[in-house]
Amino acid sequence: xxxxxxxxxxxxxxxxxxxxxxxxxxxxxxxxxxxxxxxxxxxxxxxxxxxxxxxxxxxxxxxxxxxxxxxxxxxxxxxxxxxxxxxxxxxxxxxxxxxxxxxxxxxxxxxxxxxxxxxxxxxxxxxxxxxxxxxxxxxxxxxxxxxxxxxxxxxxxxxxxxxxxxxxxxxxxxxxxxxxxxxxxxxxxxxxxxxxxxxxxxxxxxxxxxxxxxxxxxxxxxxxxxxxxxxxxxxxxxxxxxxxxxxxxxxxxxxxxxxxxxxxxxxxxxxxxxxxxxxxxxxxxxxxxxxxxxxxxxxxxxxxxxxxxxxxxxxxxxxxxxxxxxxxxxxxxxxxxxxxxxxxxxxxxxxxxxxxxxxxxxxxxxxxxxxxxxxxxxxxxxxxxxxxxxxxxxxxxxxxxxxxxxxxxxxxxxxxxxxxxxxxxxxxxxxxxxxxxxxxxxxxxxxxxxxxxxxxxxxxxxxxxxxxxx
RNA sequence: GGUGGGUUGGCCGAGAGGCGAGGCAACGGACUGCAAAUCCGUGUACACGGGUUCAAAUCCCGUACCCACCUCCA
Numbered sequence: 001x002x003x004x005x006x007x008x009x010x011x012x013x014x015x016x017x018x019x020x021x022x023x024x025x026x027x028x029x030x031x032x033x034x035x036x037x038x039x040x041x042x043x044x045x046x047x048x049x050x051x052x053x054x055x056x057x058x059x060x061x062x063x064x065x066x067x068x069x070x071x072x073x074x075x076x077x078x079x080x081x082x083x084x085x086x087x088x089x090x091x092x093x094x095x096x097x098x099x100x101x102x103x104x105x106x107x108x109x110x111x112x113x114x115x116x117x118x119x120x121x122x123x124x125x126x127x128x129x130x131x132x133x134x135x136x137x138x139x140x141x142x143x144x145x146x147x148x149x150x151x152x153x154x155x156x157x158x159x160x161x162x163x164x165x166x167x168x169x170x171x172x173x174x175x176x177x178x179x180x181x182x183x184x185x186x187x188x189x190x191x192x193x194x195x196x197x198x199x200x201x202x203x204x205x206x207x208x209x210x211x212x213x214x215x216x217x218x219x220x221x222x223x224x225x226x227x228x229x230x231x232x233x234x235x236x237x238x239x240x241x242x243x244x245x246x247x248x249x250x251x252x253x254x255x256x257x258x259x260x261x262x263x264x265x266x267x268x269x270x271x272x273x274x275x276x277x278x279x280x281x282x283x284x285x286x287x288x289x290x291x292x293x294x295x296x297x298x299x300x301x302x303x304x305x306x307x308x309x310x311x312x313x314x315x316x317x318x319x320x321x322x323x324x325x326x327x328x329x330x331x332x333x334x335x336x337x338x339x340x341x342x343x344x345x346x347x348x349x350x351x352x353x354x355x356x357x358x359x360x361x362x363x364x365x366x367x368x369x370x371x372x373x374x375x376x377x378x379x380x381x382x383x384x385x386x387x388x389x390x391x392x393x394x395x396x397x398x399x400x401x402x403x404x405x406x407x408x409x410x411x412x413x414x415x416x417x418x419x420x421x422x423x424x425x426x427x428x429x430x431x432x433x434x435x436x437x438x439x440x441x442x443x444x445x446x447x448x449x450x451x452x453x454x455x456x457x458x459x460x461x462x463x464x465x466x467x468x469x470x
Numbered sequence: 471g472g473u474g475g476g477u478u479g480g481c482c483g484a485g486a487g488g489c490g491a492g493g494c495a496a497c498g499g500a501c502u503g504c505a506a507a508u509c510c511g512u513g514u515a516c517a518c519g520g521g522u523u524c525a526a527a528u529c530c531c532g533u534a535c536c537c538a539c540c541u542c543c544a
Binding site: 008011029030031032034037038040041042043044045047072073074156159160161162164165166180181182183184210211231232233234235236237238239241242260261262263264265296299300301303304305306307309311312314315316318319322325326329353355356358359360361362363366369370372373374432435437440441444448453454455456457458 | 471472473474475476481482483484485491492493494495501502503504505506507508509510537538539540541542543544
């Protein structure tokens with residue numbers, strides 16, 4: 001079975017056929033760095049990280065471009081409100097975003113271009129559009145340049161809308177537009193805006209419109225035609241529709257497939273002001289570990305809407321600890337060579353069916369626990385190797401250094417704790433031998449209170465740090 | 471007005487004509503001094519009303535409710 005994915009443009013699951021054999025080019029619309037990233041923002045990062053890892057697993061040489069839009073109306077407004085330079089706000093939020101991605105083991109892309117670094121490329125593209133008769137400088141002397149939607153007959157094809165059915169923006173000041181649906185490629189500088197937020201162009205100083213940066217950067221790093229373009233569902237229109245129109249009007253075939261991830265929302269309430277803060281990545285990470293938050297996201301299909309709740313998050317965390325628990329229990333020496341389970345491969349090939357893929361992990365863990373209980377260490381080890389391989393593909397391998405050092409990585413400390421715990425366990429064994437169960441249980445409680453779980457096995461008790469304690 | 475998505479057991483969350491995905495919780499059993507961990511077992515779930523079919527959660531028609539986008543948006 002080959003890799004198949006749902007293409008938003010054609011509204012069907014299609015076989016993935018790359019433009020160039022063995023290679024895959026992906027462009028993901030990253031974020032506009034204007035505020036602290038929240039859980040919803042990073043979902044696309046996690047989803048497309050899984051895509052990238054799966055394509056790499058399938059043997060593709062992946063070029064993954066994820067941009068950052070670091071200049072736009074909102075950044076300018078917010079920075080002005082906060083009384084600081086816009087680039088300082090954008091840069092700080094960019095760093096916050098990096099931290100959030102790192103906390104969720106979202107691998108860095110091949111390159112992360114930012115809009116402000118690609119103004120000349122955008123100017124070139126705009127000039128091409130004017131030459132070809134698909135864009136025009138506003139006649140009102142504002143210095144704006146607009147895309148002429150009426151000049152592009154297939155405008156609306158990505159989202160299957162007809163221009164005449166669209167509502168024109170009510171607030172849209174028609175300014176120098178020929179049609180209210182025309183959108184800005186270039187915005188002439190206004191006196192109210194900082195000089196630093198403008199660049200020279202043939203149409204006077206100004207700054208790029210919202211959509212043009214992605215067209216320019218995708219072309220620069222992936223070429224006029226590339227394989228997959230992604231982002232959140234809300235970007236389909238206008239952002240992606242406009243990107244496609246611009247690029248194709250400029251003569252570029254653009255993306256072969258469009259992938260859009262669904263939203264994460266919160267119970268009843270909008271994820272804006274009031275709740276926005278409680279869902280910032282750092283605040284959520286006070287309750288669960290990054291790996292557990294990632295597991296929660298990956299356990300749902302990327303095209304399914306997720307209603308975020310801390311209860312569901314905690315539940316996912318508990319389920320993940322069960323997997324980790326098995327990894328620890330089955331960690332016996334000896335090498336085994338096994339492939340990914342076929343059911344897992346099929347699930348991933350079917351439009352990144354991570355929910356089914358996660359079910360295969362659970363199945364393998366249960367089977368591993370079963371053979372472990374039966375004393376078949378070799379079979380258990382084989383199951384463990386499979387589980388680790390599956391987790392790796394999903395970016396969920398607890399042993400991945402990306403998750404940072406864990407307490408158990410400190411061998412000296414582990415050895416010291418081992419001596420102390422062993423001593424207590426010996427006392428407990430003595431108490432149990434004397435049938436002094438009150439004393440035995442007291443020792444067990446004492447150890448547990450220190451965040452250490454003990455497991456009684458036929459070969460005697462073992463200890464481990466309780467998963468999930470932070 | 472236009473374009474899409476959704477409603478699945480106590481909860482989360484898959485599936486897209488035919489054997490009850492998986493997880494969490496619960497209950498019973500095994501193991502245990504008791505627990506924990508682990509294993510085994512236990513559920514007549516598909517918003518509502520019609521229809522098609524040997525067979526419908528899945529297809530068709532209708533209804534209700536929810537959500538997203540229509541130039542700020544992950």
